[in-house]
Amino acid sequence: MPAVQETVERVKAIDVEQYKYGFETTIEMDKAPKGLSEDIVRLISSKKGEPEWMTEWRLEAFRRWQTMREPKWARVNYPPIDYQELYYYAAPKKNPAPKSLDEVDPEILKTYEKLGIPLREQEILAGVEGAGSRVAVDAVFDSVSVVTTFKEELKKAGVIFCSISEAIREYPDLVRKYLGSVVPVSDNFFATLNSAVFTDGSFVYVPEGVRCPMELSTYFRINERNTGQFERTLIIADKGSYVSYLEGCTAPARDENQLHAAVVELIALDDAEIKYSTVQNWYPGDAEGKGGVYNFVTKRGDCRGANSKISWTQVETGSAITWKYPSCILRGDNSRGEFYSIAISNGYQQVDSGTKMIHLGKNTTSRIISKGIAAGRSENTYRGLVSAHRKASGARNFTNCDSLLIGDKCGAHTVPYIESKNASAVFEHEATTSKISDDQMFYCLQRGLDEEEAVALIVNGFVKDVLQQLPMEFAVEAQKLISISLEGSVG
Amino acid sequence: MLQINNLVVEIEGKRILNGLDLTVKAGEVAAIMGPNGSGKSTLSYVIAGKEEYEVLDGEILVDGENILELEPNERAARGVFLAFQYPLEIPGVSTMTFLKAIMNAQRKAREEAELTTPEFMKRVRAAAEKLHIDQEMLRRGLNVGFSGGEKKRMEILQMALLEPRFCILDETDSGLDIDALKIVAEGVNTLRDPARAFLVITHYQRLLNHIVPDTVHVMANGRIVRSGGKELALELEASGYADYREQAA
Ligand SMILES: Nc1ncnc2c1ncn2[C@@H]1O[C@H](COP(=O)(O)OP(=O)(O)O)[C@@H](O)[C@H]1O
Ligand SMILES: [Mg+2]
Numbered sequence: 001m002p003a004v005q006e007t008v009e010r011v012k013a014i015d016v017e018q019y020k021y022g023f024e025t026t027i028e029m030d031k032a033p034k035g036l037s038e039d040i041v042r043l044i045s046s047k048k049g050e051p052e053w054m055t056e057w058r059l060e061a062f063r064r065w066q067t068m069r070e071p072k073w074a075r076v077n078y079p080p081i082d083y084q085e086l087y088y089y090a091a092p093k094k095n096p097a098p099k100s101l102d103e104v105d106p107e108i109l110k111t112y113e114k115l116g117i118p119l120r121e122q123e124i125l126a127g128v129e130g131a132g133s134r135v136a137v138d139a140v141f142d143s144v145s146v147v148t149t150f151k152e153e154l155k156k157a158g159v160i161f162c163s164i165s166e167a168i169r170e171y172p173d174l175v176r177k178y179l180g181s182v183v184p185v186s187d188n189f190f191a192t193l194n195s196a197v198f199t200d201g202s203f204v205y206v207p208e209g210v211r212c213p214m215e216l217s218t219y220f221r222i223n224e225r226n227t228g229q230f231e232r233t234l235i236i237a238d239k240g241s242y243v244s245y246l247e248g249c250t251a252p253a254r255d256e257n258q259l260h261a262a263v264v265e266l267i268a269l270d271d272a273e274i275k276y277s278t279v280q281n282w283y284p285g286d287a288e289g290k291g292g293v294y295n296f297v298t299k300r301g302d303c304r305g306a307n308s309k310i311s312w313t314q315v316e317t318g319s320a321i322t323w324k325y326p327s328c329i330l331r332g333d334n335s336r337g338e339f340y341s342i343a344i345s346n347g348y349q350q351v352d353s354g355t356k357m358i359h360l361g362k363n364t365t366s367r368i369i370s371k372g373i374a375a376g377r378s379e380n381t382y383r384g385l386v387s388a389h390r391k392a393s394g395a396r397n398f399t400n401c402d403s404l405l406i407g408d409k410c411g412a413h414t415v416p417y418i419e420s421k422n423a424s425a426v427f428e429h430e431a432t433t434s435k436i437s438d439d440q441m442f443y444c445l446q447r448g449l450d451e452e453e454a455v456a457l458i459v460n461g462f463v464k465d466v467l468q469q470l471p472m473e474f475a476v477e478a479q480k481l482i483s484i485s486l487e488g489s490v491g
Numbered sequence: 492m493l494q495i496n497n498l499v500v501e502i503e504g505k506r507i508l509n510g511l512d513l514t515v516k517a518g519e520v521a522a523i524m525g526p527n528g529s530g531k532s533t534l535s536y537v538i539a540g541k542e543e544y545e546v547l548d549g550e551i552l553v554d555g556e557n558i559l560e561l562e563p564n565e566r567a568a569r570g571v572f573l574a575f576q577y578p579l580e581i582p583g584v585s586t587m588t589f590l591k592a593i594m595n596a597q598r599k600a601r602e603e604a605e606l607t608t609p610e611f612m613k614r615v616r617a618a619a620e621k622l623h624i625d626q627e628m629l630r631r632g633l634n635v636g637f638s639g640g641e642k643k644r645m646e647i648l649q650m651a652l653l654e655p656r657f658c659i660l661d662e663t664d665s666g667l668d669i670d671a672l673k674i675v676a677e678g679v680n681t682l683r684d685p686a687r688a689f690l691v692i693t694h695y696q697r698l699l700n701h702i703v704p705d706t707v708h709v710m711a712n713g714r715i716v717r718s719g720g721k722e723l724a725l726e727l728e729a730s731g732y733a734d735y736r737e738q739a740a
Contacts, residue, residue, distance in 0.1 A: 434582070438542070443579040445563035446539050446572075447589075447649065448597040457592050461583030461632070 032089035038062060041196050044089050048165045048199075051172060061185045061195035068189045074352040075381045075413060076321045078294060086259060088197045088230070157213050159243075160205040164232050167203035174205055178236055182265035182302040182329070190261040190323075191298040194230045198263065201231035206241040206272075215471055217246040233264040237272035239305065244275040246474055258283070260319075261296045270305030270332065275313070277470050278326075279478050282318035284485070289348030289377075292320025299326035303335035303364075311338035312355065313469040315478040317485035320349060325383065327356035330364035330392075337366040340469040342478075344459075344485050345378030345410070354384040354415075359395035359425065368399040371463045374410035375489030381413040388425035395425040404462050405435040406455060406489045456483040492517040492688045493538075493657055498549035500530075500537050500713075507533045509713035510549070515657075515706075518685040522699055522724060523692045525710035526732040531692045532576055534710075535661045538690075539573040540566050553657060568600035570656030574646035574663050576692075581633040586645070589633045590615055594652055618651040622678050639666030647678040658682070659690045664698035676701030696728035711735040 032043050041062045045055040070081075154161050160171060168175050185195045202218045218233070237243050247264075260282060266274050276299075285292025295318075301310035312326040328337025339355035357366035366386065374380035380403065388395040403412035414431050436458055444454035459482060460467075467475050493515040500508035507530045515521045525531055537544050538551055540563035550557045558566050581589060595605050606614075619629060622644045634642050643663050650658055660679070664672055679689070679702050691702055699707075699721065707723040708715045716735055717723070 437579075440579050440581060442539075442541050442563060443575065444581070444593075446567055446575075447593040447653070448564050448567040448600060449593060450562070450564045450596070453592065453596060457584055457589070458581060461581065461585075461588070464583065 032087060034087055035084040036062075036086070036088055036197065040088055044197055044199060047089060048168070050165075050168055053172075053176065054168055057180070057185070058196050061192050062197075064186050065189070065192040065196055068186075068192055070189050074323050074383070075379060075415075076323060076350040076352050078321055078350075081259060081294070083193075089199055154213070154216075158207040158210050159212050160203065161216055162203055164198070164201040164203045164234060167234070171203070171205070174236065175203070175234070178265070178267055179232075179234055180265075182267060182300045183263050183298050188298060190296040191263050194232060194261050194263045194298070198230045198232035201233045201262070202235075203233070204235040204243060204245065206237045206243045208238040209240045210238075211241065212243040215244050215246060217248065219248045229258070229260045229262070231262045233262070235265070235274060235276070236267045237269065237274045237308075239269045240271040241269075242273045244277070244471055246277045246279070246471060248279045248281070248474075258293045259296075260293050262298070264297070264299040264326075266299075266301035266310055268301065268303050268305060268308035268310050268332075268335075271307045272305060273309040273311075274301065275311045275471075276301070276326070277313040277474060278315065279470075279474055279481060280314065280316045280318055280322075281481055281485075283320075284318045284347060284349050285320040287347060289320070292349070293318065294321045295319040295324060296321075297324045299324065300329065301327065301337070302329045303332050303337060303361075305335070306332040306361070307334045308332050309336045309338075311340070311469070313338075313340040313466065314342070314353075315466075315470070315481065316341070316343040316351065316353060317481050319351075322349075322351040322353050324353045325355055327358065328366065329358045329360065330366065330395075331360045332364075333361040334363045335361055336364065338469075339366075339368045339370070340466045341370045342373070342463045342466045342482070343370070343380060343382075344373045344375075344482060345380045346375040346485055346487075346489050347378060348376070349378040351379070352381045352383055354382045356385040357387070357397055359386075359388040359392040359397070361392060363394040364392060365395070366397045368397070368401070369466055370399075370401045371466055372401070372403040372412050372414075373406065373459055373462065373486070374403065374412045375406035375486055377409045379411045379413070381415060383415045383417075385417040385419070386427050387417075387419040388422045388427075390421045392422050393424045395420075395422060395427075397425075397427045399427070399429045401429075401431040402462070403431075403433040404459065405433065406459075406486070408435075452483070452487065455486055455489060459483070459486060492519075492554060493690070494552040495538075496550050496552075498534075498537070498551065499547040500533060501545045501547055502533070502543060507544075507713050508537070511710075511714055513708065513715055515688045515690055517688055518683075519706065520683065520689040520691060520702065520704045522704035522707045522721075523690060523710050523715075524694065524696075524707060524724060524727055526735065527694065529710045530713040531710055532661055533713075535573050535576075535659045535690070535692060538566075538659060539563055539571060564596070564600070567653075567655075568597055572650050572653060572655030572658045574643070574650060574658070574660045576661040576663075576665070578634050578642040578646055580635045580637075582635050584633050586629045586631060586633045587615070590629075590649065590652060593649065597653060614652060615648075618648055621651070621681070622648050623674055624648055640668065640671040643667060643675060644671065644678075647675055651678060651682060654682075656686065657688050657690075659692065661692045662694060663691075664693055664695065672698065673701060696724045699724045709735060 032040055038059060041058050042055060045058055183191050186192055204216060206212050235245060266276060268274050282293035282295055303310050310328050316322055330337050337357050343351045343353050345351045355368055368384060370382050372380045372382055382401050386397045401414050405412055412433055416429055418427055441454055460479060467478060470478055495511060495513040498508050498511040523531055546559055551559055553569055591611055598605060624644055634645060663675060691704060704721050707719055707721060709717040
């Protein structure tokens with residue numbers, strides 16, 4: 001309930017700055033020339049000091065990508081993207097891998113502070129605060145991981161948490177074994193592009209039997225103009241381990257569109273559990289629909305071991321276009337996949353998001369709870385696939401998709417696909433669509449709430465089942481974001 | 492406290508209120524009675540500020556200030572409360588959450604400090620008990636799955652917690668059995684105060700046996716056609732509204 005109050009305070013504060021993260025940072029950048037070619041791919045690889053096998057891996061992806069076409073099946077519309085007009089590499093200058101926060105450009109630290117992640121503070125507080133409430137952060141600025149906190153402490157527990165570039169250099173065996181093993185190089189147009197040009201991202205390895213002692217978190221920020229951001233995240237939870245990971249995203253407000261095409265791969269071995277949460281707040285474009293991030297993301301988790309579990313929770317409030325389907329491959333017997341989603345669209349945003357639960361192993365279970373909220377002139381589509389393969393006896397899925405409409409110029413759509421090749425599989429699907437009525441609004445206003453407060457209250461009620469899935473530290477932040485993104489949705 | 496002068500209101504081109512005049516003083520309980528369709532709910536909505544009604548003429552003064560240009564929440568902050576004839580359901584928002592949000596919203600509008608959780612709980616418990624509302628109900632979505640009588644009691648609970656200065660009760664008695672009616676009437680009576688005024692809208696005399704009004708107004712065709720003391724209600728009970736219908740026709 002104090003959170004509701006915070007929401008209220010928050011809405012009051014945002015009159016002046018609609019998109020509070022829309023600031024730009026002035027930092028000297030080291031940029032590769034515009035456009036994409038084998039040379040650029042080689043350049044990226046050499047800038048990162050990568051071994052030969054990695055360069056080859058990228059080149060293979062690039063060659064593959066040249067034969068592919070952009071997918072068109074999603075319910076999103078955008079002008080053609082000229083891939084030769086983008087920059088594929090941009091890194092803050094004087095940046096040979098900072099050893100500690102002191103070596104990081106103060107401008108960058110300031111940026112992260114504005115984003116609400118006081119890195120410095122976190123490290124200072126490290127010894128003081130009780131464990132559990134601390135969060136280790138990997139901050140990615142345009143193409144480069146700027147700093148990772150709590151590294152040493154994690155190392156003591158045996159947990160590897162670093163940038164993917166560092167992992168390629170320091171832990172090549174792990175990377176070679178798992179990279180591309182969940183999302184193959186040729187998976188889809190955007191994933192293949194990412195495989196060729198990914199510049200940074202996070203790497204996590206939790207060894208057998210280890211429960212990661214703190215939340216791990218990555219903040220991604222696009223700053224440079226016309227820069228594509230292609231992060232690559234790889235998380236491996238070895239047998240019997242557990243890790244909770246959170247990803248946050250922002251970008252400055254710009255007139256032109258920014259491209260973001262990330263790939264996230266999760267691997268859970270026997271009895272392991274990965275909880276992956278996202279609070280996505282890319283710039284959504286202005287009130288007329290100009291600018292904003294195009295977010296084409298491939299996220300997939302592989303429950304490779306028996307009794308493993310992968311849980312995706314996402315709060316999607318930003319981006320002009322969202323094309324995103326975090327999925328689970330339930331390979332191990334008795335494995336479990338979960339997908340909890342809040343997707344909010346306002347203004348001219350277009351969201352096409354959902355999940356895939358692929359049941360391969362015996363007695364695998366999955367659960368999908370999706371809450372779509374459409375306001376303004378936005379379009380919000382849930383697209384989901386639940387499938388059971390021949391050997392997936394005893395597979396069970398429960399899906400619940402609710403849509404809430406605010407106003408009458410927006411649209412919500414639900415596109416569920418179900419495929420079952422095993423007679424013993426049981427799939428349940430529930431869906432509802434509701435609308436905040438004028439009478440409900442008047443009722444709330446009569447009791448003293450203003451329009452923004454009333455919408456925030458109703459929406460927070462609508463999404464609370466999913467908010468509960470987020471780690472505590474982020475639930476409040478997510479709740480604030482929800483009300484910010486619905487600013488101006490009524491009246 | 493409330494003064495309405497020559498109020499003319501239309502909805503969808505249809506005239507509903509026809510030059511209505513009404514005065515309610517501080518401390519007064521005024522009853523409005525009238526046949527169905529005479530415009531009683533319309534009057535209550537227009538006072539509360541519902542958007543779709545078009546006010547063509549007249550004014551509504553609360554403590555001398557014309558409130559017609561104010562948003563509904565601004566009117567609420569000035570102490571206008573309407574207990575709805577048909578309270579709305581808000582799924583997903585627990586009654587407790589809703590109560591706290593509205594109490595704090597009004598406190599904020601009046602630049603008062605937010606209630607602490609223990610203080611809030613104390614107030615809600617005390618008020619709920621008086622209205623025989625159990626804790627389980629407070630945890631459910633607001634008005635979701637509540638019976639007609641429970642919804643009406645929930646309206647009175649909100650009124651008790653918000654402590655408004657000008658309370659409109661629109662057919663709060665409809666759908667209540669006699670026991671519930673007594674509970675609701677008791678709830679209203681304890682709020683009677685020299686600084687507070689009530690406008691009790693009802694179709695039947697029955698409620699007025701329990702909430703005894705100071706004045707009674709008869710409404711027909713969008714106007715107050717007769718005013719008097721509490722005995723007027725009894726007279727209406729005996730003779731019905733037939734006279735007024737004809738008069739209006
Ligand atoms: N939203 C509306 N649209 C059209 N007519 C309406 C609307 N609301 C009320 N009316 C009409 O206005 C008249 C008065 O209604 P109302 O104020 O509800 O009367 P009462 O509460 O006295 O029964 C009725 O004829 C009713 O049909
Ligand atoms: Mg009525």
